[in-house]
Amino acid sequence: xxxxxxxxxxxxxxxxxxxxxxxxxxxxxxxxxxxxxxxxxxxxxxxxxxxxxxxxxxxxxxxxxxxxxxxxxxxxxxxxxxxxxxxxxxxxxxxxxxxxxxxxxxx
Amino acid sequence: xxxxxxxxxxxxxxxxxxxxxxxxxxxxxxxxxxxxxxxxxxxxxxxxxxxxxxxxxxxxxxxxxxxxxxxxxxxxxxxxxxxxxxxxxxxxxxxxxxxxxxxxxxxxxxxxxxxxxxxxxxx
Numbered sequence: 075x076x077x078x079x080x081x082x083x084x085x086x087x088x089x090x091x092x093x094x095x096x097x098x099x100x101x102x103x104x105x106x107x108x109x110x111x112x113x114x115x116x117x118x119x120x121x122x123x124x125x126x127x128x129x130x131x132x133x134x135x136x137x138x139x140x141x142x143x144x145x146x147x148x149x150x151x152x153x154x155x156x157x158x159x160x161x162x163x164x165x166x167x168x169x170x171x172x173x174x175x176x177x178x179x180x181x
Numbered sequence: 182x183x184x185x186x187x188x189x190x191x192x193x194x195x196x197x198x199x200x201x202x203x204x205x206x207x208x209x210x211x212x213x214x215x216x217x218x219x220x221x222x223x224x225x226x227x228x229x230x231x232x233x234x235x236x237x238x239x240x241x242x243x244x245x246x247x248x249x250x251x252x253x254x255x256x257x258x259x260x261x262x263x264x265x266x267x268x269x270x271x272x273x274x275x276x277x278x279x280x281x282x283x284x285x286x287x288x289x290x291x292x293x294x295x296x297x298x299x300x301x302x303x304x
Contacts, residue, residue: 106288108290112228120291161228165290169241169244172228
């Protein structure tokens with residue numbers, strides 16, 4: 075089974091900062107990598123799929139990169155509403171494994 | 182617009198079977214290409230993929246839960262269900278249902294989710 079490892083597990087940054095979250099797959103998954111944002115008490119929201127394709131309606135400050143085993147989610151200028159948890163997911167192979175999550179807070 | 186809604190008991194006793202149903206509206210569960218999925222989230226923790234079912238009845242389960250898990254589909258009611266046996270407090274979680282499309286050898290990420298339902302395992 076594919077394992078997904080995210081880092082860091084938590085992150086505190088200031089408004090306007092550039093933020094990077096990384097995700098590593100235990101084996102190559104091509105570009106079948108999604109990023110979700112989850113706010114407390116809410117359903118996860120799809121941000122990026124295909125490793126780098128922005129879901130409709132998602133602000134352009136979010137971007138994704140990578141292929142194979144190493145992936146990055148970047149927020150170019152952190153906004154207060156970006157607080158929450160972020161999860162990567164390998165979605166083409168079974169089991170559809172999620173990373174353990176990154177909790178993002180504002181400093 | 183497709184909607185998914187979880188339903189079932191919010192409290193289950195240890196050693197009993199947890200049973201949940203996901204009702205799909207705005208689309209047919211028998212539409213080809215869609216994999217109907219269960220995901221759970223332990224309180225304050227990350228997301229755990231449980232398994233999926235296709236309308237034909239074929240399933241894939243998370244190996245960590247496979248021995249206790251049954252996912253079934255009722256196309257006449259446009260529903261799919263989860264049964265998890267011999268539950269313990271470690272099965273306390275918010276349970277989500279979701280939809281995923283796969284075709285031509287490739288899949289899309291989950292596009293529709295239910296709102297989630299909290300199931301607590303306690304005596």
